[in-house]
Amino acid sequence: MPWEAFTVESFGQSLAEVAAVVFFFVVGGNIGSFLNVVAHRVPLGMSVVFGGSRCPACGQAIRPRDNLPVLGWLLLQGRCRDCLVPIPVRYPFVEAVAAVLIGSVAAVEILSGGYTLPLGNEVAQGRWWRGVDELLFHPNGRLLAICLLHVTGLATLLAWALLEYDQQRLPRRWSVLVGLTLPVLSLLWPWLQPAVAVPPVVLEGALGSLSPGQAAGLTSLLGLLAGWLLGSLLRAAGYAGPFLAGGLALVGGLCGWQAVMTVSLIGLFLSCCRCGGASICRRTIGRTGIHARRLTMVDVLVAFTLQLLGWRWLAAGTGKLISEAVAAVTS
Numbered sequence: 001m002p003w004e005a006f007t008v009e010s011f012g013q014s015l016a017e018v019a020a021v022v023f024f025f026v027v028g029g030n031i032g033s034f035l036n037v038v039a040h041r042v043p044l045g046m047s048v049v050f051g052g053s054r055c056p057a058c059g060q061a062i063r064p065r066d067n068l069p070v071l072g073w074l075l076l077q078g079r080c081r082d083c084l085v086p087i088p089v090r091y092p093f094v095e096a097v098a099a100v101l102i103g104s105v106a107a108v109e110i111l112s113g114g115y116t117l118p119l120g121n122e123v124a125q126g127r128w129w130r131g132v133d134e135l136l137f138h139p140n141g142r143l144l145a146i147c148l149l150h151v152t153g154l155a156t157l158l159a160w161a162l163l164e165y166d167q168q169r170l171p172r173r174w175s176v177l178v179g180l181t182l183p184v185l186s187l188l189w190p191w192l193q194p195a196v197a198v199p200p201v202v203l204e205g206a207l208g209s210l211s212p213g214q215a216a217g218l219t220s221l222l223g224l225l226a227g228w229l230l231g232s233l234l235r236a237a238g239y240a241g242p243f244l245a246g247g248l249a250l251v252g253g254l255c256g257w258q259a260v261m262t263v264s265l266i267g268l269f270l271s272c273c274r275c276g277g278a279s280i281c282r283r284t285i286g287r288t289g290i291h292a293r294r295l296t297m298v299d300v301l302v303a304f305t306l307q308l309l310g311w312r313w314l315a316a317g318t319g320k321l322i323s324e325a326v327a328a329v330t331s
């Protein structure tokens with residue numbers, strides 16, 4: 001019986017794990033708070049690093065206690081403390097979305113000891129839920145680095161989703177930075193790239209033997225190209241906005257071309273649900289952008305979160321499909 005195993009020690013352990021999960025959600029909420037600033041300042045050409053948060057209406061600096069994600073807005077009852085101008089509900093909404101998406105990916109990846117990463121990766125330990133003890137007493141630096149990279153990817157996609165929603169342009173410098181950084185990171189530290197672009201046997205047959213760094217860099221580069229190409233094709237066909245090529249390239253650079261395919265399919269499914277839902281309640285949603293029949297960055301963001309949470313199983317499924325296809329062609 002489960003309750004027979006219940007002791008004071010196990011209760012303390014569960015409490016520590018709940019605290020760790022809450023910690024990751026708070027970090028996610030704070031990242032969302034920062035992204036609100038990014039989405040406000042980038043189109044105006046302002047620095048996102050220098051200068052504290054100010055009320056756009058009266059210019060008063062926002063006090064640290066009012067700047068708490070979601071809670072700050074609730075305690076202020078949605079109004080500026082100084083001038084009482086309403087603060088748009090979008091701010092706490094973005095913070096809540098960031099808390100849930102980034103918090104769940106960080107909590108699952110770190111507390112499970114990398115269980116959700118594709119099998120065969122040296123960082124993935126293959127044991128479900130290693131818990132908070134592992135995190136505190138035997139922290140796995142490589143796993144923390146992989147998680148940091150994924151969180152940065154999610155935050156970038158969320159920032160781009162906000163810019164797309166505001167009908168802004170994707171800053172070219174930002175997309176070039178992503179395109180250059182991801183393959184170089186994989187080349188230098190191959191364990192950052194848990195995906196495999198092609199089965200190693202096929203790769204060695206075609207290109208001779210590659211070092212792990214070269215193989216990981218190639219995986220990242222192929223993923224970037226696949227994402228950019230598919231995003232550009234979908235945009236040309238009228239199914240996507242100008243951000244999709246960059247968004248899918250980011251997904252491919254982080255998780256390989258297979259993830260571009262699964263994220264696009266999940267995203268298209270989500271966009272159909274969104275369109276269906278929005279056409280039912282069309283009268284309550286004023287903004288037309290929500291029920292546009294296109295693959296938006298919001299769909300990509302949610303699909304990428306699901307991809308990261310289910311990567312191990314999605315990679316196994318696509319790997320099986322690819323090996324069956326290769327066997328069918330070669331036989």
Ligand SMILES: [Zn+2]
Nearest residue numbers: 055058080083
């Ligand atoms: Zn104000």
